[in-house]
Amino acid sequence: MTEIAPPIDYQTEPSRYRHWRLEFDGDVAYLIMDVDQAGGMGDYELKLNSYDLGVDIELNDAVQRLRFEHPEVRAVVIKSGKDNVFCAGANIRMLGKATHQQKVNFCKFTNETRLAIEDASENSRQTYICAVNGNAAGGGYELALAADHIMLVDDRRSAVALPETPLLAVLPGTGELTRVTDKRKVRRDRADVFCSIEEGVRGTRALDWRLVDEVVPNSKWKDAVAARAHEIAARSDRPKDAKGIRLNPIERKIEADRVAYSHVDVEVDRARGLATVTVRGPGESVPASVDAAHQLGDKFWPLTVARELEDAILHLRSNEREIGVVLFRTDGNAQGVLAHDDFLARANGDWLMREIHHYLKRVLKRIDVTAKSFIALIEPGSCFAGTLAELAFAADRSLMLIGTREGDNRKPAAITLGEANFGFYPMGNGLMRLQTRFLGEPETLDTLKGKIGAAIEGEEAAELGLVTTAYEDFDWDDELRILLEERTSFSPDAMTGMEANLRFAGPETMETKIFGRLTAWQNWIFQRPNAIGEQGALKLYGSGVSPTFAKERV
Amino acid sequence: MTEIAPPIDYQTEPSRYRHWRLEFDGDVAYLIMDVDQAGGMGDYELKLNSYDLGVDIELNDAVQRLRFEHPEVRAVVIKSGKDNVFCAGANIRMLGKATHQQKVNFCKFTNETRLAIEDASENSRQTYICAVNGNAAGGGYELALAADHIMLVDDRRSAVALPETPLLAVLPGTGELTRVTDKRKVRRDRADVFCSIEEGVRGTRALDWRLVDEVVPNSKWKDAVAARAHEIAARSDRPKDAKGIRLNPIERKIEADRVAYSHVDVEVDRARGLATVTVRGPGESVPASVDAAHQLGDKFWPLTVARELEDAILHLRSNEREIGVVLFRTDGNAQGVLAHDDFLARANGDWLMREIHHYLKRVLKRIDVTAKSFIALIEPGSCFAGTLAELAFAADRSLMLIGTREGDNRKPAAITLGEANFGFYPMGNGLMRLQTRFLGEPETLDTLKGKIGAAIEGEEAAELGLVTTAYEDFDWDDELRILLEERTSFSPDAMTGMEANLRFAGPETMETKIFGRLTAWQNWIFQRPNAIGEQGALKLYGSGVSPTFAKERV
Secondary structure, three states: OOOOOOOOOOOOOHHHOOOEEEEEEOOEEEEEEOOOOOOOOOOOOOHHHEEOHHHHHHHHHHHHHHHHHOOOOOEEEEEEOOOOEEEOEEOHHHHHHOOHHHHHHHHHHHHHHHHHHHHHHHHHOOEEEEEEOOEEEOHHHHHHHHOOEEEEEEOOOOEEEOOHHHHHOOOOOOOHHHHHHHHOOOOHHHHHHHOOOOOOEEHHHHHHOOOOOEEEEHHHHHHHHHHHHHHHHHOOOOOOOOOOOOOOOOOEEEOOOEEEEOOEEEEEEOOOOEEEEEEEOOOOOOOOOHHHHHHHHHHOHHHHHHHHHHHHHHHHHHHOOOOOEEEEEEEOOHHHHHHHHHHHHHOOOOHHHHHHHHHHHHHHHHHHOOOOEEEEEEOOOOOEEHHHHHHHHHOOEEEEEOOOOOOOOOOOOEEEOOHHHHOOOEOOOOOEHHHHHOOOOOHHHHHHHOOOOOEEEHHHHHHHOOOOEEEOHHHHHHHHHHHHHHHHHOOHHHHHHHHHHHOOOOOOOHHHHHHHHHHHHHHHHOOOHHHHOOOOHHHHOOOOOOOOOOOOOO | OOOOOOOOOOOOOHHHOOOEEEEEEOOEEEEEEOOOOOOOOOOOOOHHHEEOHHHHHHHHHHHHHHHHHOOOOOEEEEEEOOOOEEEOEEOHHHHHHOOHHHHHHHHHHHHHHHHHHHHHHHHOOOEEEEEEOOEEEOHHHHHHHHOOEEEEEEOOOOEEEOOHHHHHOOOOOOOHHHHHHHHOOOOHHHHHHHOOOOOOEEHHHHHHOOOOOEEEEHHHHHHHHHHHHHHHHOOOOOOOOOOOOOOOOOOEEEEOOEEEEOOEEEEEEOOOOEEEEEEEOOOOOOOOOHHHHHHHHHHOHHHHHHHHHHHHHHHHHHHOOOOOEEEEEEEOOHHHHHHHHHHHHHOOOOHHHHHHHHHHHHHHHHHHOOOOEEEEEEOOOOOEEHHHHHHHHHOOEEEEEOOOOOOOOOOOOEEEOOHHHHOOOEOOOOOEHHHHHOOOOOHHHHHHHOOOOOEEEHHHHHHHOOOOEEEOHHHHHHHHHHHHHHHHHOOHHHHHHHHHHHOOOOOOOHHHHHHHHHHHHHHHHOOOHHHHOOOOHHHHOOOOOOOOOOOOOO
């Protein structure tokens, strides 16, 4: 059944890459895909630059490091290190053997990585170019779609293709369909034709149909790619002489029921189906200067927390599949969190502070699309302030203690809003979490802005709508117990569907369409016998036997 | 397996209703739900005003007739004819026994009916009020959500509730979740709580949470509802003294492989998995006056075509489930179609012409969300003009003949654009079909506006992007055969998912979120063992046995 067994580790570094190479040419980096056929996570061969989760974990790491470790890089060219093939997409044997959960989570992480590439182009001004030197099929073309500029070699052979539907009876579902219609704005009937042609589209037709941005003869290919990359690099506002920081291995201790990081703890109670993620506020005051923050590097608290929280969320997704409910707690000093937020905001012109800000944004977005119920517990000693208050606003519910606990002399629990809550961290729908929350009463946002910096205690927070409910100490334990018993008793699937819909009120963007609409259709298809049954296309691919489809249209 | 066997007939009329009553009080109509427990379409009892497709077919008919037959009605009050219960939602035994296809299509039709109610409030100014006199649970509350104004009796008992998730392990998925977040704009954590409480929310809390618009004590209930209805009716612009037209039974002859209407033909080729829908243009010129059009009543060509095409589409969905590809043909005179469009446009102040316009819009929207591949064939003798050209723009692909056919002395095939194509028929995403089509090249729209009224022949139509491909006569048969063989060979599920994504490029609305996002999640859940397995909640409901859920979060 399960071909790829947990634990899956999302941490890596270039010296350990098996599938990617980085080469540098001044302000341009080449991110070269050269998948090790024998380097898959399971019992399959990664032929023709096809990929599995392991390949994507390295890609994600490379995209991240380019932003933090290489401020001098202003354009990144993704290309293939193999002759005659760019990338054959997700490995089909892997998909055929994967469980439903694995397929869904593989696609989710892949989507996030593609969006991180787009985020780098847009917000780090480290612009991605895709140099398609060979066939780019399925997820291979999806990788190209994530770039800002797609170049295709015109060698009468190389094509871009989305053959998932004719070949595998599934969708080009890791963002491809949505990017084709909403990013490339390909005419719908052309998109329909394109998605039906196994062999794809090449040359000037690919250009005419807006599937690529540029078609280059083979003879001029290498020079043209380099010239385009340097031209695009020249438009970036990234600093010329800055020194990157090193992303060292994160501090992490993995035990049976616990993962302990320097500022994040994950505790798992499998019997109850619960995990608790505790995030600790900064232990030290803000650095004396932006230079000092650079000196701290990955020990600078906002960056440390971003990295650790991200790893914790990914760990829970992949390695704690039967945990349905995650409690968020924080521990520390609210003013320390706000001071760090302000530091980031004031230094926003600095490339590194900008990176940290957008990284925190991406980590919070990972929470928004994680299929677990999140419940924030706001208690004395916590620091749900500014950036960390977003954890409460990202949660499906939040419970807050009114006043203090008997025998506990800490100050009453409070939420402290900061500027960060009103502009730093848009969700996938383009709105801040508070905007989404108060879609029906935008005037509340003005009230809340007036309370920036103030410690908002339980009753007031409930009154303002910042938390779901506030309880006195003598009710707390019972109410929480009842809530958790109830939540963990519900159908996990119904929770996933409900949360995916309730979390994203209001406008939709390409990003929410990918996660909300396209993903849901793909998940549906990933369960259908026509795809995964014994006679289904995904199961029979490569066997020489044609699939047999039930003809009923649903 | 199949509890409700085809054929399902979507035609009915008030004298045949088993579940609804209409009462009139001047400018207010009462649409009273009083479901006949023994009147279900399958082997289950429709207790507590629960409903199945048959109940919804009557509701759809009533909503439609109120618009056409009762121009004097300016407000419609939906209420229950039973004591102490408003509506228990979709019948759970029915859902438990239904096939996947039946569940999905039942929900789709129900969604369309709810949207038709909202369309009546918005565009016919026949405003719906829901008087919740008893518990409104699940689809019962969904019915209320479709109204513009929800009144709830405050009798310490009546509540609104969405118990699907805790009770049945499925979503409140026929629009409820999206209406809660996007129409009622309920705060997400309150929505989360609301969707987790089997017993729902009543009284002032329901009002505070924006779940209802008004709470009325039992003692004042009847008067308050009537007063509110008349007050809302007074704001309408519907005419006071107009006379409705009668919607007579449509002319329809059903044969084994054919349904013949007066202006629409459906021919089915089951061996090839194909159906052909042919729509005939008007046989007569436009009426001499708007009064004359009223005299024609349901024989007025645009209304006839709307009714027949709608029935044909619904028939194909429910009764020809294994037909995956539908060809659209038209037959007649393009200028006759455009003349009728212009007639409707010029008379837009007239209530009946307005109704016909919006009805055509709704029928075209049914095509957009139908899970069949639509292919338009534009040949000599066809009349893809104005309103009927929308069939080509709604199709996934369109093929056009260049010039004429040997031995056929009719004029070359042409598309003729009219004003209707630029403003009459928005899709669910709020854009016209041509706007959606040319999202990536809006300047093309200006070019096309300059061609209104001109017969655009094959090569030019292909050049302009109005059709997918144009072929000469000697290529036509082969190209069409290849296309159809290919299309019918693909996985029906992959086609459904692909079309649902490619048809709706660009912006999303509540409507597209319901069909695209929420529906896809519900369809996914409708296949999961936690809902429909032998130990699933939907199967075990009412048995006294608790469901057993697989705990894995996907």
